[in-house]
Amino acid sequence: MYKLYNVKRWGSMAPHLVLEELGLPYQNIWMTPQQVRSEEFRRMSPLGFIPALGLDDGRVIVESMAIVAFLTEAHRDRKLAPEPGTGDSAVYLSSLAFISSNIYAMINLAESTADYSSDPAVQKQISARARSDYHRAFDSLDARLAKEGPFLLSADFSAADLYLFTMTIWAKPSERALLERCQAIARLSGHIRGKPKLKAALEAHGIMKVTESA
């Protein structure tokens, strides 16, 4: 059985929602930030990052994008992603990678500027640039959804939509402000929050309602 190393409102939200939407059995291991920062966890996740997914063979994989892509491919019969090797699958993988590098990584950068400079002015500058970069990426996905949606794969809901949704929770100044600007993403979020299968996981992360301030 899969083991999901999970922290409320952290990067494990996406794999958590994907596991629930796929309807798979898994062991959910809630972690505290202190446990995540322990030597023991680092033996599984070398940089001490959540999410991590334990596989049936005992190995543990990291990187949210890879975990999402792996789960939907391994359980392709559940149809939460296009058939591997097709054009739709190329768009799916491209969407996941786009979100991972242009949104997730930029959110992390905006929130960790003290790791890069001790100068508050420099920190502010890095944070502003990273924030503007991830909002540009949100805007581009919003425009795509408005034109080709309602989902990233047009008529077909996929795990890429869940991945995008989890990013919106962390947006600054708030998810609310992002959704007011990006109406097509707002419609997608509403769709996801209305899914009965996801209710328990959304409630567990405290994200059933739009986050008013980050």
Ligand SMILES: N[C@@H](CCC(=O)N[C@@H](CS)C(=O)NCC(=O)O)C(=O)O
């Ligand atoms: N590239 C990684 C990033 C994961 C990541 O940044 N996780 C954060 C939480 S959202 C984390 O575990 N931080 C460790 C800490 O704060 O100690 C992925 O996509 O999985």
